[in-house]
């Protein structure tokens with residue numbers, strides 16, 4: 001029997017209880033992950049379907065989340081676009097050749113996802129055979145992906161990205177248009193392979209002024225979602241991190257579900273986003289609260305979200321590597337018990 005509570009909540013249908021999963025739920029806070037990760041590099045793990053599937057399943061088996069998220073990374077398709085991608089321990093992703101001029105944009109290809117990323121599609125097929133909860137596929141949003149390409153890795157102030165927007169808007173648009181096409185095809189391929197929902201991560205949307213978000217980030221997300229609506233009916237989740245001041249815009253992205261970070265009260269957000277389902281939004285560091293306070297936090301969040309047209313409990317951003325696994329368990333159980341899941 002398939003547990004479809006998560007998919008029903010995405011579509012705004014009534015559910016017996018509130019479904020829960022955590023962004024970055026497969027990862028370094030789990031000793032079980034560390035054990036497999038030790039055998040090779042992060043990119044090797046992403047590209048080995050049996051192992052990627054195994055680490056995807058770990059949090060489901062350990063904590064009983066209501067959805068699984070494919071183990072991969074938003075930057076994997078950037079490699080397929082013809083870029084060199086490295087992960088440096090302690091520093092995160094690095095693109096040694098940043099994309100900052102016309103020639104670098106011309107060098108990018110729009111890859112066939114089935115040919116260039118067969119390991120992703122194979123991981124999805126393995127997972128669909130093994131899972132009893134829905135599988136979420138994902139991508140980065142074009143703006144967020146572009147920041148890594150233009151900056152050459154992670155950034156704090158995004159000077160090079162904003163400089164390109166403001167001083168070379170045509171170059172910026174050419175780059176974003178290629179990333180958008182790649183992402184659209186990549187998500188469609190994930191749905192064809194068996195992904196049952198798709199999440200678009202816009203991790204850096206919140207660094208933009210609303211007028212720049214509207215011009216330089218939102219149209220590309222809208223374009224991807226329009227394409228997806230032509231080819232698949234899986235629910236689409238759009239997570240614009242640090243985006244509570246952008247809700248007037250993000251509601252026009254075309255998604256079924258809006259992901260929320262923790263900087264806004266979820267009840268206030270629900271009043272603003274009308275007929276969308278919402279996903280979120282516990283501060284990931286609230287998982288470090290003493291047990292009873294953590295449980296109370298979870299209860300309060302569920303109370304605040306009671307008028308939602310669909311609520312998927314999640315963190316407001318990814319779970320931190322330092323999180324004690326037993327604290328994740330307390331939160332998942334609290335969501336299930338308080339929202340009425342039968343044992």
Ligand SMILES: Cc1c2[nH]c(c1CCC(=O)O)Cc1[nH]c(c(CCC(=O)O)c1C)Cc1[nH]c(c(CCC(=O)O)c1C)Cc1[nH]c(c(C)c1CCC(=O)O)C2
Nearest residue numbers: 023024025026027042069070071072073074092201203318
């Ligand atoms: C911005 C971003 C990235 N990747 C991702 C985002 C968007 C979400 C967010 O905002 O957090 C998305 C992502 N990355 C990973 C997943 C797997 C699925 C899951 O959520 O469990 C997902 C959905 C695995 C990962 N992606 C990465 C790891 C750690 C790799 C390791 O094991 O050493 C994992 C498990 C590496 C990664 N990947 C990225 C960074 C900045 C880093 C290094 C920083 C860090 O260490 O947290 C880019």
